[in-house]
Amino acid sequence: MTDPAPPPSRTDQPDRLALLEEALASLPAGGGAHGPEARALAVGTILVIASVVLVIAGWYGASGTLDVGEQIPYLISGGVAGLVAAVIGSVLFLRYSMGRYLRYWIIRLVHEDREQTDRVVAALERVEAAVRSPRDERALDRP
Amino acid sequence: MTGDAARPALELRGVRAAYGSIEVLHGVDLVVPPASVVALLGPNGVGKTTTLKVACGLVTPTAGCVHVAGRHVNGAGAHRLARAGVRTVPEGRGVFPNLTVAENLALASADRRHAATVHEQAYARFPRLGERARQSAGSLSGGEQQMLALARALATDPALLLVDELSMGLAPLLVEELYEQVATIAREGVSILVVEQFAHTVLGVAHHAALMMNGRVQFSGPSAEIAGALDAAYLGTTGTGARP
Numbered sequence: 274m275t276d277p278a279p280p281p282s283r284t285d286q287p288d289r290l291a292l293l294e295e296a297l298a299s300l301p302a303g304g305g306a307h308g309p310e311a312r313a314l315a316v317g318t319i320l321v322i323a324s325v326v327l328v329i330a331g332w333y334g335a336s337g338t339l340d341v342g343e344q345i346p347y348l349i350s351g352g353v354a355g356l357v358a359a360v361i362g363s364v365l366f367l368r369y370s371m372g373r374y375l376r377y378w379i380i381r382l383v384h385e386d387r388e389q390t391d392r393v394v395a396a397l398e399r400v401e402a403a404v405r406s407p408r409d410e411r412a413l414d415r416p
Numbered sequence: 417m418t419g420d421a422a423r424p425a426l427e428l429r430g431v432r433a434a435y436g437s438i439e440v441l442h443g444v445d446l447v448v449p450p451a452s453v454v455a456l457l458g459p460n461g462v463g464k465t466t467t468l469k470v471a472c473g474l475v476t477p478t479a480g481c482v483h484v485a486g487r488h489v490n491g492a493g494a495h496r497l498a499r500a501g502v503r504t505v506p507e508g509r510g511v512f513p514n515l516t517v518a519e520n521l522a523l524a525s526a527d528r529r530h531a532a533t534v535h536e537q538a539y540a541r542f543p544r545l546g547e548r549a550r551q552s553a554g555s556l557s558g559g560e561q562q563m564l565a566l567a568r569a570l571a572t573d574p575a576l577l578l579v580d581e582l583s584m585g586l587a588p589l590l591v592e593e594l595y596e597q598v599a600t601i602a603r604e605g606v607s608i609l610v611v612e613q614f615a616h617t618v619l620g621v622a623h624h625a626a627l628m629m630n631g632r633v634q635f636s637g638p639s640a641e642i643a644g645a646l647d648a649a650y651l652g653t654t655g656t657g658a659r660p
Contacts, residue, residue: 297497
């Protein structure tokens with residue numbers, strides 16, 4: 274692709290591009306994360322699954338011995354770490370799945386609001402048409 | 417003109433973008449020179465709007481580079497780019513239907529004093545909006561709503577304006593009037609990228625045009641050159657006069 278040439282410049286206009294460049298200079302850019310939300314959701318799911326595995330592993334290890342001293346490491350590694358992973362995973366999962374749902378919900382509300390406004394405007398136009406020509410009753414019958 | 421002036425307002429290099437696992441842009445190259453109108457054309461579903469969303473920061477590219485005024489802005493965020501001076505007129509109606517025209521404009525202004533200037537400039541540019549200042553935006557005609565969307569986008573003196581399907585659902589005469597305004601805006605120094613499905617409406621005012629097919633820019637060049645290539649490209653035949 275050949276780069277297009279700019280049209281002749283006008284000197285009486287402010288240099289918008291220079292101002293834009295100045296404003297962009299402080300922006301944090303340079304890669305960006307593609308789909309950070311999806312990634313957080315995946316991490317949350319993995320953590321919840323890992324917590325179940327940890328708890329089962331802890332129980333399995335602890336059940337293999339009658340010595341309380343040997344059971345404590347299993348309790349800490351399996352039980353406590355599993356619990357922490359479950360809490361963090363659940364928070365991540367709920368935070369990002371709820372965020373996604375609430376965004377959808379708000380967009381849906383805006384969309385319905387617009388449709389409702391369209392219906393009201395259309396109804397008013399039909400009423401206006403009917404008032405202007407009372408003999409034409411078909412105007413009110415239009416959907 | 418200095419060397420700086422030749423720096424593009426917007427430049428996409430090898431941009432790829434995806435929705436989930438579905439890639440829709442497969443390496444888009446596009447340049448918008450300063451103070452010019454570039455039309456991004458193509459049939460429905462080829463990735464024009466996604467390209468616009470990448471340019472305004474709503475969609476983060478999976479590969480490639482987005483440069484605005486020479487700065488690398490991948491992942492900078494749409495709100496930060498908008499604050500810096502990259503404004504978008506979205507497809508359809510980008511107005512709040514239950515607010516009045518004046519309230520819609522006031523939303524784009526930073527403070528009360530600035531709001532007065534925004535109103536003054538918007539009504540000077542679009543006198544019809546001035547006549548309907550206290551009317552709810554939802555009760556405006558489609559063309560007037562587009563005028564309001566344009567006026568709001570211009571409220572903060574943008575350097576780069578991204579316009580999506582300005583002609584959607586409007587009468588040809590009204591579309592012509594709106595594109596005349598677009599040309600005027602470009603003459604004021606604003607760089608404009610217009611996404612448009614109906615090519616002939618925009619080619620009259622665009623300095624350059626790019627034709628997208630299947631998630632890539634297939635042809636680009638001066639508007640006059642690409643006009644001849646459009647029909648062949650839309651109908652799926654080869655042999656165009658535009659530069660690849």
